[in-house]
Amino acid sequence: MIPHHLSFDYLKRTITIEHVLAANGLTAALKRTGNRLVGPCPLHGGDNPNAFVVQLDRNLWYCFTRCGTGGDVIELVRRLGHGSYNQAAEYLASLGQCPQKAYAFSTVVSSPAVASPAFTPYTRHLHLDPTAPFLARKGIHPATASRFDTGAYRGPGFCAGSIAVRLHDLHGQPLGYAARRLDPDLIRQHGKWKLPPRLPKSHLLYGYHHCADDSRNRGVVVVECPWGVMRLAQLAVPAVALLGTSLSAVQCRLLTRAPTVVLMFDGDPAGRQATPRASHMLASATTVRTVLLPDGLDPDDLTDGQLREALRTAFP
Numbered sequence: 001m002i003p004h005h006l007s008f009d010y011l012k013r014t015i016t017i018e019h020v021l022a023a024n025g026l027t028a029a030l031k032r033t034g035n036r037l038v039g040p041c042p043l044h045g046g047d048n049p050n051a052f053v054v055q056l057d058r059n060l061w062y063c064f065t066r067c068g069t070g071g072d073v074i075e076l077v078r079r080l081g082h083g084s085y086n087q088a089a090e091y092l093a094s095l096g097q098c099p100q101k102a103y104a105f106s107t108v109v110s111s112p113a114v115a116s117p118a119f120t121p122y123t124r125h126l127h128l129d130p131t132a133p134f135l136a137r138k139g140i141h142p143a144t145a146s147r148f149d150t151g152a153y154r155g156p157g158f159c160a161g162s163i164a165v166r167l168h169d170l171h172g173q174p175l176g177y178a179a180r181r182l183d184p185d186l187i188r189q190h191g192k193w194k195l196p197p198r199l200p201k202s203h204l205l206y207g208y209h210h211c212a213d214d215s216r217n218r219g220v221v222v223v224e225c226p227w228g229v230m231r232l233a234q235l236a237v238p239a240v241a242l243l244g245t246s247l248s249a250v251q252c253r254l255l256t257r258a259p260t261v262v263l264m265f266d267g268d269p270a271g272r273q274a275t276p277r278a279s280h281m282l283a284s285a286t287t288v289r290t291v292l293l294p295d296g297l298d299p300d301d302l303t304d305g306q307l308r309e310a311l312r313t314a315f316p
């Protein structure tokens with residue numbers, strides 16, 4: 001049984017669409033005319049000033065252009081990226097309990113407590129060696145490794161015997177570490193990467209907090225793995241990693257804040273398959289360019305010169 005304060009009916013009656021839009025900083029472009037708020041659609045990010053209409057007295061919204069759909073306050077929150085109906089309900093309940101506090105969408109999506117109730121951030125700082133030969137082979141300088149809180153971990157526990165990479169939420173708050181295994185037997189059995197259990201991966205973009213402003217102005221390169229982000233950071237190119245190839249709706253929304261998104265996935269079957277899919281998701285809201293790497297090569301396999309050349313037309 002859903003607790004009363006989380007019941008959909010109760011939330012729909014008590015939390016207004018206007019409140020949700022205000023809490024997410026989305027009201028500035030909307031004009032009030034009578035019973036309605038009208039303006040560009042904050043969901044698909046267009047600029048048609050008549051696209052999006054909120055019927056205030058009925059607490060319903062509609063986008064007449066690209067979205068071509070509408071609904072109640074729950075549906076709005078879901079489309080803002082809060083995933084399931086239950087997550088949307090939890091978010092609305094949090095708004096209802098603290099009407100003064102404006103919980104922004106981005107704060108909430110990056111707050112593991114809401115994004116994934118079962119995930120607990122690990123906030124302790126591990127001592128890591130940024131001069132690890134593994135990183136040198138990837139072309140990652142010790143200064144970069146330090147800046148990204150990455151290096152060989154020589155202690156016991158989750159990261160034992162691996163290269164640890166610190167993970168952060170969208171605002172740079174630590175979430176724990178990803179461990180890149182080095183032991184070939186372990187890699188054969190379990191794969192290269194070990195991520196914290198229940199990490200809300202689909203709500204994160206690795207490296208985002210390092211380059212959020214830069215990427216909004218200049219654009220951003222999307223890679224699969226943290227090494228690519230670090231290598232590109234050394235070339236002063238804003239980059240984020242998906243920690244895989246799947247692009248979620250939340251990640252998509254964050255990326256489309258950039259004027260240009262360059263997809264540079266690994267030159268393997270997974271990367272090849274994911275590129276058109278991601279491109280299709282992003283293309284309605286921003287300019288997408290794709291860089292196809294040679295077979296068998298990842299961004300961190302290229303030299304600085306080859307990386308620059310690969311990005312020459314896509315990210316001038």
Ligand SMILES: [Zn+2]
Nearest residue numbers: 041044063067
């Ligand atoms: Zn729309």
